[in-house]
Amino acid sequence: MRESFFRSTERCYRDPFGPLSLGESVTLRVRTPRHWGVSRVTLQVSGDDIYEQTIDLLWKQMDGDTHEWWECRFTPEKVGLYFYHFMMQTAEGPCRLSRGRGGDAVPTDNLQLFENWQLTVYHPQFTTPDWLAGGVMYQIFPDRFAKAETALPPLPADRTMHADWNESPHWRPDALGKIRNDDFFGGNLAGITDKLDYLVSLGVTCLYLNPIFESHSNHRYDTADYERIDPLLGDETALRRLCDQAKKRGIRILLDGVFSHTGSDSRYFNKNRRYAETGAYQSPTSPYASWYHFRRWPEDYGGWWGFDTLPEVNETAPSYMDYINGADGIVRRWLRAGASGWRLDVADELPDEFLDALRRAAKAEKADALVLGEVWEDASNKYSYGHRRRYLLGDQLDSVMNYPFRDAILDFLRGGHSEDFHDRILRIAENYPPQVLRLLMNHIGTHDTERALTMLGGEPIGGRGRAWQAEQKLTPAAREHALRLLRLAATLQYCIPGVPCVYYGDEAGAEGYRDPFNRGTYPWGQEDTSLIAYYQSLGNLRRHSSALVDGFYLPWRMQASLLMFERRAEREHLLCAVNRGDTACRVPLPYNWHGATCVHGEGYVEGHELILPPLTAAVLLQPQV
Numbered sequence: 001m002r003e004s005f006f007r008s009t010e011r012c013y014r015d016p017f018g019p020l021s022l023g024e025s026v027t028l029r030v031r032t033p034r035h036w037g038v039s040r041v042t043l044q045v046s047g048d049d050i051y052e053q054t055i056d057l058l059w060k061q062m063d064g065d066t067h068e069w070w071e072c073r074f075t076p077e078k079v080g081l082y083f084y085h086f087m088m089q090t091a092e093g094p095c096r097l098s099r100g101r102g103g104d105a106v107p108t109d110n111l112q113l114f115e116n117w118q119l120t121v122y123h124p125q126f127t128t129p130d131w132l133a134g135g136v137m138y139q140i141f142p143d144r145f146a147k148a149e150t151a152l153p154p155l156p157a158d159r160t161m162h163a164d165w166n167e168s169p170h171w172r173p174d175a176l177g178k179i180r181n182d183d184f185f186g187g188n189l190a191g192i193t194d195k196l197d198y199l200v201s202l203g204v205t206c207l208y209l210n211p212i213f214e215s216h217s218n219h220r221y222d223t224a225d226y227e228r229i230d231p232l233l234g235d236e237t238a239l240r241r242l243c244d245q246a247k248k249r250g251i252r253i254l255l256d257g258v259f260s261h262t263g264s265d266s267r268y269f270n271k272n273r274r275y276a277e278t279g280a281y282q283s284p285t286s287p288y289a290s291w292y293h294f295r296r297w298p299e300d301y302g303g304w305w306g307f308d309t310l311p312e313v314n315e316t317a318p319s320y321m322d323y324i325n326g327a328d329g330i331v332r333r334w335l336r337a338g339a340s341g342w343r344l345d346v347a348d349e350l351p352d353e354f355l356d357a358l359r360r361a362a363k364a365e366k367a368d369a370l371v372l373g374e375v376w377e378d379a380s381n382k383y384s385y386g387h388r389r390r391y392l393l394g395d396q397l398d399s400v401m402n403y404p405f406r407d408a409i410l411d412f413l414r415g416g417h418s419e420d421f422h423d424r425i426l427r428i429a430e431n432y433p434p435q436v437l438r439l440l441m442n443h444i445g446t447h448d449t450e451r452a453l454t455m456l457g458g459e460p461i462g463g464r465g466r467a468w469q470a471e472q473k474l475t476p477a478a479r480e481h482a483l484r485l486l487r488l489a490a491t492l493q494y495c496i497p498g499v500p501c502v503y504y505g506d507e508a509g510a511e512g513y514r515d516p517f518n519r520g521t522y523p524w525g526q527e528d529t530s531l532i533a534y535y536q537s538l539g540n541l542r543r544h545s546s547a548l549v550d551g552f553y554l555p556w557r558m559q560a561s562l563l564m565f566e567r568r569a570e571r572e573h574l575l576c577a578v579n580r581g582d583t584a585c586r587v588p589l590p591y592n593w594h595g596a597t598c599v600h601g602e603g604y605v606e607g608h609e610l611i612l613p614p615l616t617a618a619v620l621l622q623p624q625v
Helices: 189-194 196-201 236-248 318-325 330-336 352-365 403-413 418-431 452-457 466-471 476-495 529-543
Strands: 026-033 040-047 050-056 058-063 067-074 080-090 093-099 105-108 117-122 137-140 206-209 213-215 223-229 252-257 294-296 341-344 370-373 441-443 499-503 552-558 562-568 573-579 585-588 597-601 604-606 609-612 616-621
Touching: 026 040, 026 080, 040 067, 050 067, 117 418, 189 196, 189 236, 223 236, 223 330, 236 252, 252 330, 252 370, 318 330, 318 352, 330 352, 341 352, 352 370, 403 418, 403 441, 403 452, 403 476, 418 552, 418 562, 452 476, 476 499, 476 529, 476 562, 476 573, 476 616, 499 529, 529 597, 562 585, 573 609, 597 604, 609 616
Parallel strands: 137 206, 137 499, 206 252, 252 341, 341 370, 441 499
Antiparallel strands: 026 067, 040 050, 040 080, 058 067, 080 093, 080 117, 093 105, 213 223, 552 562, 562 573, 573 616, 585 609, 597 616, 604 609
16 A cells, blocks of 8 residues: 555545535545554535534554554535545644645645645436437537538628638638638538438547527627527528437437527627617617616627627526526427537536526426536536536536546646646546536537647647638648647547547547637548548447446556556456557556457557557456456
């Protein structure tokens, strides 16, 4: 046993590991050196809405001749977050045990500098959909994925359509210095339907679509009409057909819900007078006037992050709540049309009352509907709206976009230490309820970030603008190196807890810095077929692995450039190993891994060793005993 006072990630110290359902108890054990002369150990517990408690640990027994075990059992009394540390009375005075890297206890006599451990307690009735666990997600920017030749409606005068699918998106400001996002490539829902068999070959089980409702920009985050599919993408019949054909192939559809703001050019606000209805901008007696924050009507109103084209919505206005979350509201309407859930844009900017109502609406329509939120930080303890949020306690989200895991993967592959990688994974596993953890949307690139290949092989963007970004393309040598790293990133993405989400075109070798360069068209006919084959192998691995559904995450060796961990389920153990270095690694395998089979990657087993050439990965299946 390694020298440690307490380590929250190991069951000999904290049992069970991770969050608790209300009514469950946790046993905490502290191991102290005998020569410290420890006479008392206490557990100090606090929380945002929880009174502080001091609980004595009982002396239990000796650990050999040099250490002693202390133990207590703690049963939380309410749902919420608990934060704890330990105090020891030693022969030299009081000493605090605080959380360090990997959940390890750090003794200190400086009682002002510390970090607590977190204990998450969630509602006993909290369940999440089974259908996503163990699957593969795929994110599509609808205008840029695939174009079926269907009859298009007349193009509005304020939009332009690219003649060449392979052109770069427009990025220059117009004559007024504004970026309009008004150029389109013609990707549509029928095009996605035509490519479903390709997505099946990748092992995809869930399609996440960026917004598809009528809007007047190519990103469609400026909703103009929640009740209408954007005509350039198709219509409700096209969506229903996509959902139906996807379902036949074992694929669910996740829609993007943009509910914190609308477009100023919308039927609700109608600043541009495009619509016949009286919008909030036109009259304070509009049925939509209470939806918006007018400081002085009509010109002075709140805009999302200051954008006057994105007027903020008062989500708790009764008529808006009913419009979105009511029995015949938007959430339930599109679930009835065939969708299987919602990804919520800027979920951390939506009030608790709204999120509570949205979850109730979704689950009332479909008990297994997925409600997934965009939160960039640790969503279990996020502060927003001036208070601690409760996204993951059972009343709101089923899961979240997992930016902490993205950062862990990319930082390790760009030179970080494997210990830091494991610490980030274990922190989330320690803080997130298991039913959330198994559904985490594990992405390494989205419409809001640089392409993964560019992140791994390109020059850091720094503060440089669009003119510089537009000129950048990886050199052949840099691209080849980045492709090797991307294979490693994908292996980690597919093997850590949660569900991998591939951003369209990443699997084909797409490059690009930030918007709009990360939103180019899928390179049909110019794909990197060997990279696609690698992703298909990973998809096949997930299709047949029980350990990757909800298997326990167990770190192995922690060397600077060698990363290893196990996913352990009741009937299957997998070992994932990644060598990001420029020299080969030879890793001795424990006895119970002798004879292991390499089920993915370029590493291989030779005798009782795992051989990992430079920039390679391997996933081993433990032999049955």
